[in-house]
Structures are given as structure tokens and as C-alpha cells.
Amino acid sequence: MADTIDYILETDALVREFRGFVAVSSVSLRVRRGRIHALIGPNGAGKTTCFNLLTKFLEPTSGSIRFNGVDITDERPAEVARRGMVRSFQISSVFPHLTVLENVRVALQRSLGTSFHFWRSERSLRRLEPRALALLAEVGLEEFAGVVAVELSYGRKRALELATTLALDPQLLLLDEPTQGMGHEDVDRVMQLIRRIAADRSILMVEHNMAVVAGVCDTITVLARGSVLAEGSYAQVSRNAAVLEAYMGTAEGGLVGPGGRG
Amino acid sequence: MSQAVRIRAGYLLAVAALLLAPQFFYPVLVMKVLCFALFACAFNLLLGYAGLLSFGHAAFFGGAAYVAGYALKSWHVPALVGLLLGTLAAAALGWLFGRLAIRRQGIYFAMITLALAQMVYFICLQVPYTGGEDGLQGVPRGSLFGLVDLADDRNLYYVVAALCALGFWIIERAIHSPFGQVLKAIRENEPRAISLGYDVERYKLLAFVLSAALTGLAGATKTLVFSFASLTDAEWHTSGEVVLMTLVGGLGTVYGPAVGAGVIVTLQDQLADKVGSLVSVIMGCIFVLCVLAFRRGIVGELQALYRSATGNRY
Ligand SMILES: Nc1ncnc2c1ncn2[C@@H]1O[C@H](COP(=O)(O)OP(=O)(O)O)[C@@H](O)[C@H]1O
Ligand SMILES: [Mg+2]
Numbered sequence: 001m002a003d004t005i006d007y008i009l010e011t012d013a014l015v016r017e018f019r020g021f022v023a024v025s026s027v028s029l030r031v032r033r034g035r036i037h038a039l040i041g042p043n044g045a046g047k048t049t050c051f052n053l054l055t056k057f058l059e060p061t062s063g064s065i066r067f068n069g070v071d072i073t074d075e076r077p078a079e080v081a082r083r084g085m086v087r088s089f090q091i092s093s094v095f096p097h098l099t100v101l102e103n104v105r106v107a108l109q110r111s112l113g114t115s116f117h118f119w120r121s122e123r124s125l126r127r128l129e130p131r132a133l134a135l136l137a138e139v140g141l142e143e144f145a146g147v148v149a150v151e152l153s154y155g156r157k158r159a160l161e162l163a164t165t166l167a168l169d170p171q172l173l174l175l176d177e178p179t180q181g182m183g184h185e186d187v188d189r190v191m192q193l194i195r196r197i198a199a200d201r202s203i204l205m206v207e208h209n210m211a212v213v214a215g216v217c218d219t220i221t222v223l224a225r226g227s228v229l230a231e232g233s234y235a236q237v238s239r240n241a242a243v244l245e246a247y248m249g250t251a252e253g254g255l256v257g258p259g260g261r262g
Numbered sequence: 263m264s265q266a267v268r269i270r271a272g273y274l275l276a277v278a279a280l281l282l283a284p285q286f287f288y289p290v291l292v293m294k295v296l297c298f299a300l301f302a303c304a305f306n307l308l309l310g311y312a313g314l315l316s317f318g319h320a321a322f323f324g325g326a327a328y329v330a331g332y333a334l335k336s337w338h339v340p341a342l343v344g345l346l347l348g349t350l351a352a353a354a355l356g357w358l359f360g361r362l363a364i365r366r367q368g369i370y371f372a373m374i375t376l377a378l379a380q381m382v383y384f385i386c387l388q389v390p391y392t393g394g395e396d397g398l399q400g401v402p403r404g405s406l407f408g409l410v411d412l413a414d415d416r417n418l419y420y421v422v423a424a425l426c427a428l429g430f431w432i433i434e435r436a437i438h439s440p441f442g443q444v445l446k447a448i449r450e451n452e453p454r455a456i457s458l459g460y461d462v463e464r465y466k467l468l469a470f471v472l473s474a475a476l477t478g479l480a481g482a483t484k485t486l487v488f489s490f491a492s493l494t495d496a497e498w499h500t501s502g503e504v505v506l507m508t509l510v511g512g513l514g515t516v517y518g519p520a521v522g523a524g525v526i527v528t529l530q531d532q533l534a535d536k537v538g539s540l541v542s543v544i545m546g547c548i549f550v551l552c553v554l555a556f557r558r559g560i561v562g563e564l565q566a567l568y569r570s571a572t573g574n575r576y
Contacts, residue, residue, distance in 0.1 A: 055457065081459035089457070095450040106447045107458045109440055115460070116468060118441040119432075125440055168458060 008033040008172050008202045009054070009085070014063035016046075016053055023049045025226035026063070031172065031219075036194065036203045038213045041223035042246070047206040048090055050223070051174050054204075055087045056080050067172070082110075084171035088178065090206070092157040094164070096150035100141055103149050103160055104132040107167035132167070139163045139193060155186035162190070166197060173197070175205040179212055191216055214238075222246075280423045289415040290487060295527045296426040297484040302507040302519030303433050304476035309505075310514030311437055312469040313449040317372040317501050318359060318379030319477050322352040324496025325382055326478030331398040331491035332391055341404040341412055345425070345482045352478020353471050355382070360470035364463050376498065383496045397492030401485055412486070422483055429476050434516055436472060445469055506545060509552050512559030521560050 009031040016024040024046045031037045039047050052058040054065060056077040064073045067085055075083075095103050108128040114120055136142045139159040144152065149160060158178060165173060178194070179187045187209065194203065194216050207213050213220060213234060220237045222229040230240045237243055283292045301323055308314045330348030333339045339347070363374040386392050393399065403412040412418045436442055448455045448462045455462055485491045494500065503526065511522025526545070533541050556563055 057453065057456075076461070077456045078459050078461045081457055086459075087457050089453065093451060093454045093457075095447050095454065097450055098446065102443070106443055106455075109443060110459055112440070114440045115444050116441055116465070118436040118439045118468070118472060120439050120441075121435070122438045122440065122443065125443065164454075164458070 006033045007031060008068060009204065010066045011054070012064045012066075014050070014053055014065065015061045016049055016058060017061045022226050024053060024060075027223070027226070027228055029221060029228070031202055031204050033202050034198075034200075035218040036198050036205065036216050038217035038220045039204060039206050039223060040208070040213060040220060041229070045223040046226040047223055048176055049226075051087055051176055051206065054080075054174060055085065057087075081168070081170075084168075085174065086165050086168050086170035086172075087174040088161050088165050088176055090176040090180070092154065092161055094149040094152075094157050094160050096148075098149060099145065100136065100147050100149055100152065100160055101129065101132055101145040104135050104163050104167050105129065107164045108132055110168075135163045135167055136160075138166070138196075140189065155182045158182065158190070159186075159193075162193065162197075170201065172202045172204065175203060175207075177206050177208060179207065179209050187212065277427070280427065283423075284416060284419045289419040291528070291531055293415075293419055293422045293487045294484070294531075295524050296422055297480045297487065298504075298507065298523040298527050299520035300426045300429045300483075301477055301480040302504050302511065302523040303430060303517070304473045304480065305504045306508045306513065306519040307433050307436065307476070308469055308473040309508060310519075311442065311449060312445050312466055314364075314466060314470065315368075315372045315505075316359075316363075316375040316470075316473075317498070317505075318375030318377075318382075319474075319504055320496050320498060320500035321359070321379035321382035322356055322474040322477040323481035323484075323500055323504075324386060324491070324493070325355050326352040326481035327485040327491035327495040328386055328392050328398065330482035331401045331485045334404065334486070335398060335401045336391075338402070338404075340408075341406060341421075341486060344404075345479065345486065348482025348485070349475050349478040352481065353475035356471045356474020356478075357467070359474070360467040364466045364470065376501070379496075379498065379501060383493070383498070386493060386496045392491075395493065397490055398485075399490050401489045401491065403486055403489060418487065422487060425479065425483055429479055430517075430520070432472075433476065437516060441465070441468065503545075506549050506552075508559075510548060510559055512562035512565075515559070515561045515565065518559050518561035525560070 007030045011027060011029045014024055014027045015022065027050060039050065041047055049058065053060050056075055060073065064071060066072065067083055072080055072083065095106065098106065105125055105128050108131055109115055109125055114124065133142055133145060136145055139162055141156060141159055141163060144156065149157065152160060162178065179190050182190065191212055217234065219231065220234055221231045222237055222243050224246045229246055230237050230243045305319050308316055326348035329351040330344040333347045334341065334344040359375060359378050362378065363371050366374055387394060403418060405411050406421055410417050412421060444460055444465050448460065448465055452462055481495060484495070507522035507526050508519040509522065510525055511520065512518025530541055533544065537544070552559065558566060
């Protein structure tokens with residue numbers, strides 16, 4: 001099948017140092033198109049730094065990144081986003097004093113091409129609202145459309161962040177611990193949502209909750225101290241001795257990791 | 263009353279007040295208030311809505327004042343052309359400042375704008391066209407389309423009022439435009455805005471140029487009102503004063519800075535011949551009081567009062 005050999009994202013020996021400290025060391029990652037790929041590893045392993053490198057929020061010290069076959073190593077973060085690789089943040093990242101609807105609308109708005117039009121009325125954005133409401137419905141937030149985002153509960157902020165990310169219709173979503181700090185029901189809802197949105201896109205996600213990883217991810221890459229320790233399916237990775245020792249050994253029974261930490 | 267009706271009523275009141283003001287107050291004072299109100303609102307467009315604290319806005323105010331003054335005095339251009347030239351010059355200067363400063367964050371941004379503004383001040387002091395320490399004196403007010411004599415304070419007043427109203431309208435529109443939405447998003451959460459594909463620097467640059475241009479319109483208009491442009495207009499003092507006006511009136515409220523400008527200009531005008539140089543001390547005290555006790559400024563505090571009284575939170 002063509003899409004099994006088609007990688008949407010490839011990195012080649014990606015390195016990032018912070019004043020001599022190697023946070024990401026020679027990471028070569030390949031994300032298959034249409035799959036859900038997990039990036040796991042103990043705290044401080046370099047997962048968030050990887051995300052920052054991929055989305056160009058940080059410059060790699062060396063190495064290269066290809067998205068859809070195009071070298072994007074030298075592009076600016078906004079350019080990367082416009083190519084269709086959109087990230088979320090580990091700490092929930094909404095526009096706190098915009099309403100829930102406006103949060104999503106601001107993401108939709110770029111497609112209109114009027115974002116520099118300072119002479120045009122805000123009313124011209126109203127036609128985006130049906131689409132924004134549909135996206136909010138998808139994450140179960142439609143009844144909160146008029147609420148100012150800062151007043152949402154933590155779980156709902158994360159859901160809003162997902163809806164905002166989806167508004168860009170990205171080909172590849174990078175989700176940094178999407179279920180972090182969520183209760184059981186929210187986690188289940190987000191899992192279902194991730195499965196649903198993965199139907200026609202690729203996802204790379206950092207996740208601490210092993211139930212989620214086992215439940216939704218096709219491929220898992222384990223990172224420890226900046227390097228790739230193992231890669232494979234959940235069954236393969238969870239039997240890998242090095243992984244058990246470096247990462248999962250901390251959790252009894254090996255497989256259900258902690259719910260996530262900062 | 264629905265919000266739309268209240269807003270419309272508010273505008274009607276404001277227009278009526280603008281039209282009637284010269285019946286009750288000295289027109290030149292009202293014009294001065296208007297110029298500084300436009301200045302403060304333009305400054306607030308940048309600080310309140312783009313989150314950028316410029317400490318160099320006097321360069322645009324003073325720069326435009328000199329350009330307009332020179333064009334009016336030496337080239338004898340019509341009044342409106344002089345104002346337009348001043349505005350364009352400020353916009354160009356704003357673009358230059360913006361290009362150099364916008365990549366910097368917070369205090370570094372403020373410092374770079376201050377440094378650039380000091381360079382502009384130095385240029386104003388040194389070049390032969392500006393009259394050095396004396397400034398440009400005796401700038402003719404001219405006429406409007408050769409029909410209305412602007413030497414008459416009343417006539418000039420209505421032109422100035424219309425220009426400032428136009429400036430306020432542009433600011434108001436920019437805040438409530440697709441562009442304004444993106445600006446707010448950037449102010450609220452810059453990394454998130456970037457991750458949505460917005461080149462935040464270009465948005466900030468446009469905000470900076472708009473703010474500089476409208477500040478220029480205010481400065482050029484001020485030259486027309488007083489028939490002179492002086493070094494005071496370009497001094498760092500003026501950059502600080504506009505910060506004060508904005509804070510006193512209410513940072514990030516659309517018209518708060520205009521109220522702040524009204525209060526500060528009127529106070530300075532009233533106190534100047536009574537307390538002399540103590541004015542600076544009084545201004546300093548107002549500043550401290552504002553920062554310590556009335557963070558939201560006059561309009562911001564009133565809005566908060568209104569909200570808590572009506573239980574309406576938004
Ligand atoms: N901006 C930075 N400056 C210095 N060190 C950093 C920076 N960002 C991350 N690090 C370090 O890099 C390592 C990896 O961090 P991170 O990518 O956040 O880990 P993870 O997301 O896997 O928990 C940590 O030791 C962290 O302290
Ligand atoms: Mg992390």
C-alpha cells in the first residue's frame with residue numbers, strides 16, 4: 001500500500017543543545033501518514049523539546065526535518081503551521097480573554113485572507129461562526145460558545161485547544177500531553193476524539209497515560225535522555241527490556257504509567 | 263437598553279459634545295485636548311491592543327509636527343496637505359522603528375524605541391530646517407480648500423474636531439476588525455497565535471505603523487493649532503506624558519486614553535500659572551496614585567463599577 005511507505009514527517013539526526021546540555025540527541029523520527037504515533041519517555045526526556053524543534057519554535061543545533069517530503073529545517077514557525085503541521089502545547093494554551101467561539105474563529109479567520117484588513121468590520125467574521133460552532137460541537141463545547149475562555153475548567157480548555165487546532169484542518173497534529181490533568185471521563189472523550197480526527201490525518205502525540213497510548217497509538221517511540229531508546233507497536237515496546245528499565249520499570253506491573261506530570 | 267443602542271447613544275453624545283464644546287470652552291484648549299486625546303488613543307492601540315510599550319512615540323508626534331510645519335511654512339502647501347505629509351512621515355518613521363524594534367520583547371522593545379526617539383530628537387535639534395532651539399515659529403494655518411479661513415479659531419476647531427473624529431474612528435475600527443482580532447490573540451497568547459500560522463511580527467509591525475501614523479496626525483494637527491512646532495513635541499518627556507494619559511484614562515479601553523488626555527491637559531493648563539514647576543510633581547503623584555490604586559484608570563474603574571452594579575460581567 002502506498003501510504004504505508006509514505007512518511008508525513010521525517011527527521012534526520014536532530015540535535016538540540018542548551019549551553020552544552022544535549023536535550024535532544026540525534027533523533028531520527030518517522031511518522032507514517034494517517035497514523036497515530038506516540039512519543040513517550042520519562043520526564044525531561046526531551047519530548048517537548050522535540051516538538052519545539054519540529055514546529056521550529058526552537059532552532060535545531062543540527063539535523064534536518066522534512067514535512068511531506070519538503071525540507072522545512074529553515075522555515076519559520078508560522079510557515080510550518082501554514083504547511084499543515086499544527087501543534088498544541090503541554091500547558092493548556094487558549095486565548096484567555098476571548099470567548100470560546102472567538103478562540104476557534106481566530107484560527108478559522110486566516111483562511112479568509114483578511115487578517116490584515118484593519119478597515120473591515122469584525123462582522124465580516126460572522127460567516128465563520130457556523131463552522132466554529134460545528135468544531136465546538138465536535139469537542140462537546142457548543143454550549144460554552146459565549147463563555148470567556150479563562151472561565152472554562154481545565155479539561156474544557158484542553159478540549160477548546162483541540163477544537164482550535166482542528167480549525168486549521170491540519171494534516172499533522174502534534175499534541176503535547178492532551179489528557180494531562182484530566183479526569184477519567186474527559187480522558188475517554190479525548191481518546192475517542194483523537195481516534196475520530198485521526199481518520200483523515202496523522203497525529204504525533206506525547207502522552208504519559210499508558211492506557212491512552214495502548215488504546216489509540218499505532219507506533220510508539222520511546223525517548224530517554226534525548227535519544228530514541230526503542231520504537232515499535234505497544235506490544236513490542238512494552239516488552240523491550242531497555243524500556244522497562246529506563247521508563248516503565250517505575251510503574252508496578254510495568255504498563256500503566258502515571259497520569260502525567262508537568 | 264441593548265448594548266448597540268447604548269453605544270450609538272454614546273456616540274451621539276460624544277458628537278454633540280464635540281460640536282458644542284467651543285461654546286463653553288476656549289477652542290484652542292479643546293483642540294489641544296483633542297490632539298493629545300488622539301495621540302493617547304493611537305498609543306493605546308499599540309500598548310493596550312498589541313501589548314507593545316513604546317517609549318518613543320514623541321518621535322512620531324514631534325517628527326510629524328516638524329514635517330507639517332516645514333511644509334506649511336516653506337512650501338506653502340494647503341493645510342490638509344501639510345497634515346497629510348506629517349502623517350505620512352510619521353508612518354514611514356514608524357515602519358523604520360518597527361522594523362528595528364519589533365523582534366525585541368518587553369523592556370528591550372521600550373528601550374530601543376526610546377533610543378531611536380532620542381536620535382530623532384537629536385536630528386530635530388541639529389538639522390537646519392527645524393529652527394534648532396527655537397523650533398518652527400509662525401507656521402501659517404492657511405485655509406481649507408481656499409474657502410474657509412483657518413486663522414479663525416472657531417473655523418479651525420471644526421476641522422480639527424473632524425480630523426480627530428476620523429482618527430478615533432480608524433482606531434475604533436481597527437480594534438474591531440479582523441486585524442484587531444488577530445492582534446488581541448497575539449497579545450493574549452503569542453506562541454499560540456504563531457502556532458496557528460500567524461506571522462506575529464508582521465501584525466505587530468502594522469499595528470506600530472498605524473499607531474505611528476495616527477500619532478503623526480495628532481502632532482501635525484497640533485502644529486496647525488499652535489502655529490509652531492517645537493523640540494518639546496519630540497522630547498522623551500512627551501513620550502512619558504502619553505503613557506501617563508493612557509494609564510490615567512484606562513489602558514486597553516477604547517476611549518479611556520482620550521479621557522486621560524483631557525484630564526492631564528486641562529490640569530496642566532489650569533495649574534501652569536498657579537503652581538509653576540510643581541506641575542511635574544503633581545503629575546508624578548497622579549502617576550503613582552494611578553499605578554498603586556487605580557490600575558484600570560478612570561474609564562476602566564467606571565466600567566468595573568457599572569458592571570458590578572448591574573451584575574453584567576461583559
Ligand atoms: N529552553 C531551555 N533551556 C535549557 N534547558 C532546557 C530548555 N528546554 C528544555 N530544557 C531541558 O531539556 C530537557 C528536556 O526537556 P523537555 O523536552 O521539556 O522534556 P519532556 O517534555 O520530555 O518532559 C530537560 O532536562 C530540560 O530541563
Ligand atoms: Mg514535556
